Amino acid sequence: xxxxxxxxxxxxxxxTQEQFSRWLGVSTPTVALFEAGHRNLSEATKxxxxxxxxxxxxxxxxxKKRRESLRGR
Numbered sequence: 663x664x665x666x667x668x669x670x671x672x673x674x675x676x677x678t679q680e681q682f683s684r685w686l687g688v689s690t691p692t693v694a695l696f697e698a699g700h701r702n703l704s705e706a707t708k709x710x711x712x713x714x715x716x717x718x719x720x721x722x723x724x725x726k727k728r729r730e731s732l733r734g735r
Contacts (some may be wrong), residue, residue: 669697670729671715688733 672682672693683693686707695701703711 665696665703668703668711671711673729675715686713692733 674677677685679692679693679697683690686693688707692701696703
């Protein structure tokens with residue numbers, strides 16, 4: 663899982679950085695650093711995200727396609 667995927671999951675779930683950070687047990691600035699690419703996700707954080715956000719792959723891929731098409735407009 664990469665930073666873009668983490669950010670997309672947060673947006674897909676409708677969570678703010680603050681809500682997301684509380685769930686992850688990190689500070690809001692840490693989530694901002696993740697999303698800005700200034701800090702890497704640890705394997706533990708990746709595992710926690712994968713477990714917590716049990717997302718159907720097809721649904722997530724469709725969401726990413728729609729999001730990317732909106733960016734192109």
